[in-house]
Amino acid sequence: MKSNKRQPLVLALLMSAATPVVAAPAPVTDVTGTSGSSLERIERLLEARNQVQLDMQRQLQQLSGEVDQLRGMVEQNSYQLKQVVDRQRDLYRELDQLSQQAPAAAAKTETPAGNYSSNLSENESYDHAVALVLEKKDFDGAIQAFNQFLKDYPKSSYSSNAHYWLGQIYFAKGQGQSAVAHFQSVVNDAQSSKRADSLLKLGLIYRSSDKGKAKQYLQQVVSQYPESATAKQAKEALAKLK
Known part of the structure; x- marks a missing residue:
């Protein structure tokens, strides 16, 4: 009797096992859309990076050109400064030679003083006074010019040089006592060459x-x-x- 009661239950279980199981549908993802968006973003990043690299390269090229230009200017200025120093040294050497010929130099001072214009810049005024000594051998004119220079530009970086020139001129003329004050002014300048x-x-x-x-x-x-x-x-x- 008991076996007869269980038969329907067993049959029901067997039937349910034989019925195919239908799985829930898997979620669908738009693979094409997502991949395209990522690629575009990557391409934009790559383009931005390439643009930054190009900008940096242009800036480096510009900086390199500016450095080359500055280097050229420094070299040119160094060359010009060397020329000025060499010229100054030659001028002093020539005047030293004149000072060893004091009698002859004194005779040359009888030449009339050259015309001197006070309307000159600092450099022009100084160069003008030096030219009176070395080019025109006009010692009296040079004395006037250097004294005017010291009056017009008392704090000039050329002041010690002007005093030295005046001392040299007086020394070359055989007027040692007149030269003393000017040489002493140079001595008082510890930086003077x-x-x-x-x-x-x-x-x-x-x-x-x-x-x-x-x-x-x-x-x-x-x-x-x-x-x-x-x-x-x-x-x-x-x-x-x-």
Whole structure:
């Protein structure tokens, strides 16, 4: 009896097992749409990166050109500065040679002073005074020009040079005492490139009037500028004082 009651239940289970199971539909994704959007975004990023690289390359090229231009300007300025320094050295050397010919130089000062214009810039005024010495050999005109320069430009970077020129001119004319104040002005300027030469000149000027003071100046040259050519001249002058 019991087996008969279970048969319908078993049959029902077997039938339900035989029925095919229908799975829930899988979600559908628009693969084409999503992939296209990602590719476009990547392409835009790549384009932006390429544009940044191009901009950086252009900037580097521009900077490189500017650096080359600045380098050229520095080289040109260095060359021009060297020419100025060499010219200045030659001018001083020539005037030193003139100072060794004081009698002849004194005779040349009888020439009339050249016309001097006060309406000149600082550089023009200085160059004009130097030209009067070296080109025209007009010592009196140069004295006037340098004194006017010092009056017009008392704080000029050329002031020590102007005093040195005046000292040299008076020294070349055989007027040592008139040269003293100008050489002393140069000596008082610790930065002047002509300080050693001015000390030497003061020592040479005082040889005939005050040997003690002459020795003091000459020894300053030797002690403060021991490796210079000026020190060698000072040593020779000191040897003659003994």
